[in-house]
Amino acid sequence: xxxxxxxxxxxxxxxxxxxxxxxxxxxxxxxxxxxxxxxxxxxxxxxxxxxxxxxxxxxxxxxxxxxxxxxxxxxxxxxxxxxxxxxxxxxxxxxxxxxxxxxxxxxxxxxxxxxxxxxxxxxxxxxxxxxxxxxxxxxxxxxxxxxxxxxxxxxxxxxxxxxxxxxxxxxxxxxxxxxxxxxxxxxxxxxxxxxxxxxxxxxxx
Amino acid sequence: xxxxxxxxxxxxxxxxxxxxxxxxxxxxxxxxxxxxxxxxxxxxxxxxxxxxxxxxxxxxxxxxxxxxxxxxxxxxxxxxxxxxxxxxxxxxxxxxxxxxxxxxxxxxxxxxxxxxxxxxxxxxxxxxxxxxxxxxxxxxxxxxxxxxxxxxxxxxxxxxxxxxxxxxxxxxxxxxxxxxxxxxxxxxxxxxxxxxxxxxxxxxx
Numbered sequence: 001x002x003x004x005x006x007x008x009x010x011x012x013x014x015x016x017x018x019x020x021x022x023x024x025x026x027x028x029x030x031x032x033x034x035x036x037x038x039x040x041x042x043x044x045x046x047x048x049x050x051x052x053x054x055x056x057x058x059x060x061x062x063x064x065x066x067x068x069x070x071x072x073x074x075x076x077x078x079x080x081x082x083x084x085x086x087x088x089x090x091x092x093x094x095x096x097x098x099x100x101x102x103x104x105x106x107x108x109x110x111x112x113x114x115x116x117x118x119x120x121x122x123x124x125x126x127x128x129x130x131x132x133x134x135x136x137x138x139x140x141x142x143x144x145x146x147x148x149x150x151x152x153x154x155x156x157x158x159x160x161x162x163x164x165x166x167x168x169x170x171x172x173x174x175x176x177x178x179x180x181x182x183x184x185x186x187x188x189x190x191x192x193x194x195x196x197x198x199x200x201x202x203x204x205x
Numbered sequence: 206x207x208x209x210x211x212x213x214x215x216x217x218x219x220x221x222x223x224x225x226x227x228x229x230x231x232x233x234x235x236x237x238x239x240x241x242x243x244x245x246x247x248x249x250x251x252x253x254x255x256x257x258x259x260x261x262x263x264x265x266x267x268x269x270x271x272x273x274x275x276x277x278x279x280x281x282x283x284x285x286x287x288x289x290x291x292x293x294x295x296x297x298x299x300x301x302x303x304x305x306x307x308x309x310x311x312x313x314x315x316x317x318x319x320x321x322x323x324x325x326x327x328x329x330x331x332x333x334x335x336x337x338x339x340x341x342x343x344x345x346x347x348x349x350x351x352x353x354x355x356x357x358x359x360x361x362x363x364x365x366x367x368x369x370x371x372x373x374x375x376x377x378x379x380x381x382x383x384x385x386x387x388x389x390x391x392x393x394x395x396x397x398x399x400x401x402x403x404x405x406x407x408x409x410x
Contacts, residue, residue, distance in 0.1 A: 123396065128410035158404050167396040167403075179394055182387035189384055191328065191372040198372075199363050205333035 005194075006032075006093035007187045008115060010101045010108050010164075011180075013124030014154035016136040018170045019102060022124065025177035026100075030184045033098040036089060039065070042080035055088065073110050086114070093118060098187060104153075105160045112163070120187045122180065123164040127171040129154070210399075211237075211298035212392045213320060215306040215313050215369075216385075218329030219359030221341040223375045224307065227329065230382035231305075235389045238303040241294060244270075247285035260293065278315050291319070298323060303392060309358075310365045317368070325392045327385065328369040332376040334359070 013019050027033070039055040041062050050056045057065075062081040065071055074083025084107075092099050101111060112119050126132040132154055136147045161167050166183055170176040218224050232238070244260040246267050255261045262270075267286040270276055279288025289312075297304050306316060317324050331337040337359055341352045366372050371388055375381040 125407065128406075129408050130410055155408065158407055161396055161399070161403070162401070164396045166391065166394050167399055168394060179391055182391045186371065186384055186387045186391070189371050189373060191366055191369045194366070194372055196367070198366070201333075202330065202363055203334050203360065205335055 005188065006095060006097040006099065006118070007190065007193060008089070008093065008099045008101065008111065008119045009033075009184055009187050010103060010111060010119060010121040011124060012103060012105055012108050012121070012157070012164070013168075013170075014126070014132055014157060015150045016132050016139070016154075017124045017126050018135075018173065018176070019124050021173065022168075022170065022177050022180050023100070023102065025173075026180055026184050029181045030098065032096060033100055033184070034092045036084060036099055036101045036103075038082055039071075039085050040080060040082045042082075055085070072114055073107055084111075089115075096188075098184060100184075105157045105163075109160075109163065117192055120166075120183065120190065121164040122166045122168055122183055123161040124168045124170055124176070124180075125154075125158060125161070127169055131171075210393065211300060211302040211304065211323070212395065212398060213294070213298065213304045213306065213316065213324045214238075214389055214392050215308060215316060215324060215326040216329060217308060217310055217313050217326070217362070217369070218373075218375075219331070219337055219362060220355045221337050221344070221359075222329045222331050223340075223378065223381070224329050226378065227373075227375065227382050227385050228305070228307065230378075231385055231389050234386045235303065237301060238305055238389070239297045241289060241304055241306045241308075243287055244276075244290050245285060245287045247287075260290070277319055278312060289316075294320075301393075303389060305389075310362045310368075314365075314368065322397055325371075325388065325395065326369040327371045327373055327388055328366040329373045329375055329381070329385075330359075330363060330366070332374055336376075 011019055011023065037051065037055055039057050039062065041057060041059045044050065044056050048054065059081065065085055066074060070085050070087055071083040072086055074081060089099050103111070108121055112121065126135065133151060136142065136150060168176050168179050216224055216228065242256065242260060244262050244267065246262060246264045249255065249261050253259065264286065267288070270290055271279060275290050275292055276288040277291055279286060294304050313326055317326065331340065338356060341347065341355060373381050373384050
C-alpha cells in the first residue's frame with residue numbers, strides 16, 4: 001500500500017457535549033488508533049500506569065524536552081510539569097496510527113499550528129446553550145461553581161468552531177457517532193497526507 | 206436544525222478506476238443527493254429527458270447565461286452549446302442537497318475556484334498504472350486508440366491529486382466504497398458550511 005501514514009484527530013467541545021460517549025463509540029469502530037498521552041513529572045498515583053495514564057518522566061527529562069521544543073504545550077502546576085510531547089505522537093503517526101486528542105480550543109490551536117498537515121479537527125457541541133445547561137445540571141456530578149465555569153468556557157469556545165474542520169451538533173447520539181466514526185475513518189485518506197512520490201510510484205508500478 | 210446546508214462533492218479519476226461502480230454504492234447509501242446535470246442547446250435524442258439527461262435550453266437562454274456568468278464551464282461543439290450552469294447547482298445546495306460532480310481535473314479546478322467554500326473533492330485511482338491498463342484492456346469495450354488516449358490522460362491527471370481533499374486508491378471495492386460513502390456522509394458537516402450566526406443562535410436557544 002503506497003503512502004500509508006497516520007494522522008491526528010482532535011476533538012474539542014464543552015464539557016457536557018457528550019464527547020466521552022462519542023469517543024467510546026469511535027473506539028469500538030475504528031482500527032489502529034492511539035490516544036494522545038500527556039507527560040508529567042509528578043509521582044504516579046495508586047493504580048496509574050506509565051504509558052497509559054501519563055508518561056511519568058523526570059524533571060530533567062522534561063526540561064530537556066522543553067529546550068528541544070518537543071512539547072506541543074506544557075505547564076508547571078504547583079511545581080510539577082505537565083505537557084504533551086511531540087515525540088510519541090510523531091512515532092505513532094509514522095507507524096500509521098490515528099492519534100486522537102481530546103483537548104480544548106487553545107490546545108487545538110497550538111497542535112494545528114505545529115502539525116497542520118496531519119491534523120483533522122472536530123468541534124462537538126450540544127444543539128444549544130440551554131441544552132448544555134440542562135445536561136450539566138442533570139448529571140449531578142459537579143458543583144454549581146464548576147457548572148458555571150464550564151458554561152462560561154463553553155460560551156467562549158463556541159466562537160472558535162470555524163477554526164475546526166468539522167462541526168458535530170450532538171442532538172442525536174446515533175447520528176453524531178456515525179458522523180464522528182466516518183471522520184475518523186477517512187482522516188487517513190486526506191490527499192495532503194500523501195507525498196508527491198506517489199505519482200512516480202504509480203507510474204512505474 | 207441549525208445551519209443545514211448542502212454541499213458539492215466532486216469525483217475525478219481516470220476512466221477505468223472504478224468510479225461508476227463506486228458511485229452506485231454511494232447512491233444506495235446516502236440521502237438527499239443530486240447529480241450535476243449539464244445544459245445544452247442541442248436537440249434531445251430519443252429517450253432523453255429534460256432535467257434528467259440534460260437541461261435542454263435555447264441558444265438565447267444559453268448565451269444570456271454566459272453573459273451573466275452563470276456557467277461554471279461551457280463549450281461550443283459543432284455549433285451546439287454544452288455547459289454546467291451554477292443556477293440549478295446553487296438551488297440544490299440551498300435546499301440542503303449534496304450535488305455530486307463526476308468531472309475531470311480541469312473541471313474540478315474550475316468548480317473549486319468558483320465555489321471553493323462548499324466543495325469537497327475526491328481523486329480516485331487504481332493502485333498503479335499497470336493495473337489501470339489491465340482493467341481498461343480487460344473491459345473489451347474500447348478501441349486500442351481510446352485506451353491509449355485514456356492512459357495518457359491518466360498519466361497527466363494523477364499529477365493533480367494534491368489539489369483534491371481526498372485520495373482513494375481503489376484496490377478493494379468494499380474498502381473504497383466505504384471510504385467514499387463516509388466522505389459523502391460528512392461533507393455536509395464541514396465547519397466552513399456553517400455561518401457565524403450559529404454562535405448567536407446557540408447562545409440564545
